[in-house]
Amino acid sequence: MRLRIRLVWGLSSAAFSATVSRTLPLLLISYLTIYMGMDGISRGEGALAVKLARMVLQDTIGREKMPEITIPASFYEKRGVFVTLNKNGQLRGCIGYPSPVLPLVEAIPRAAVSAALEDTRFSPVRANELSKISIEVTVLTPPVLVSSVPVSRPEAVTVGKHGLIIAGYGRSGLLLPQVPVEYGWDAQTFLDQVCIKAGLPPGAWRNNDTELYTFQGQIFYEEEHA
Numbered sequence: 001m002r003l004r005i006r007l008v009w010g011l012s013s014a015a016f017s018a019t020v021s022r023t024l025p026l027l028l029i030s031y032l033t034i035y036m037g038m039d040g041i042s043r044g045e046g047a048l049a050v051k052l053a054r055m056v057l058q059d060t061i062g063r064e065k066m067p068e069i070t071i072p073a074s075f076y077e078k079r080g081v082f083v084t085l086n087k088n089g090q091l092r093g094c095i096g097y098p099s100p101v102l103p104l105v106e107a108i109p110r111a112a113v114s115a116a117l118e119d120t121r122f123s124p125v126r127a128n129e130l131s132k133i134s135i136e137v138t139v140l141t142p143p144v145l146v147s148s149v150p151v152s153r154p155e156a157v158t159v160g161k162h163g164l165i166i167a168g169y170g171r172s173g174l175l176l177p178q179v180p181v182e183y184g185w186d187a188q189t190f191l192d193q194v195c196i197k198a199g200l201p202p203g204a205w206r207n208n209d210t211e212l213y214t215f216q217g218q219i220f221y222e223e224e225h226a
Contacts, residue, residue, distance in 0.1 A: 041074050041104075041139055046220035048072070049104065049137045053083050053112035054222075057135075060113050062127045075105040080140030080215070082176060083111040085125065087133050093119040098165060098174055098215070100142055108137060136221035138176055146212040153205055153212055154187040163217060164194040168210030173198025177217050 041049070052069065059066035081104060082096025093115035097107050112135070116125040125133065143165065146156045157164065163177040173194050180190040191212075192202035204210055 040141075040218045043220075045072055045074055046137070046139070046218060049075075049081075049108055049139065050135050050220050050222055052105075052108050053135050053137055056109040056112045057116055057125070057130060057133075061116060061125055062130050071105050075108075076103045078103050079107070080142070081107045081111055082138045082140070082217075083108065083115045084136040084138065084176075084221075085115050085133050086136065087129065092125065092129075092133055093122055095119055096138070096140075098140065098143065100140075104139070134222040136219060138178075138217040138219045141216045143213040143215055146214055150206045150208055150210070150212075153191060156212075157187040157190060157214065159185065159187055159190060161216060162214040164190060165213040165215070166191075166194045166198050166200065166205055166210055167213070168198075168204065168207065169200065171198045171200055173200070176219075177215075178219055 048069070055066045055069070058064040078100035080096070080098050080100050082094060082098075084094040085092040095114040095118065096111045101107075102110070118124075140163070146153055148156050159180045161177065163175060163179075165172060165174045173196075175190070175194045175197055179185075180187075180193075185193065191205040195202055195204040198204075200210070205212060
């Protein structure tokens with residue numbers, strides 16, 4: 001299985017536990033884009049992150065014995081991470097940890113299994129689907145609060161670099177950095193959509209009672225299965 005890698009660097013998310021992400025289906029991106037400027041894991045480690053997620057699903061759902069693999073030191077660092085599952089170009093599950101609450105060696109398997117079995121938007125993934133599912137692992141940077149006045153928040157958001165978290169009125173929502181690129185959104189539309197994700201009305205980001213966080217991510221993914 002070949003791995004394609006895309007790196008997208010931005011800022012990060014809020015301190016929630018495992019969080020469902022992306023109400024919208026993922027479109028396959030078959031090119032390499034790199035935004036540098038922050039430390040992350042290497043391309044080889046990113047490929048290993050995807051392999052680890054794949055092996056855990058084959059073991060947990062497919063009942064295939066998982067072979068031993070060598071885990072690099074970087075996987076014992078706490079990082080936010082999301083695992084996204086896609087089938088035939090459509091979202092099949094996506095769950096992760098916005099904040100660095102677990103080391104990658106624990107967070108990736110937990111997120112992978114949760115995306116496959118606990119994303120309530122979908123039925124649990126079955127063993128006979130695994131060969132048709134492609135896996136994407138997004139490793140996140142820590143959350144950064146946007147301190148500008150709410151009306152100026154679009155100026156603090158760079159599409160193609162930042163993911164967003166909105167929190168307020170007892171609700172929160174998250175969209176990964178790749179989503180606005182895939183759908184051609186500008187910064188204001190991106191802000192409106194993350195509000196909708198949180199169950200808030202579009203434009204709620206203009207209110208002082210909401211908090212906005214940005215984050216960046218390294219995105220490693222398999223090519224779509226035939």
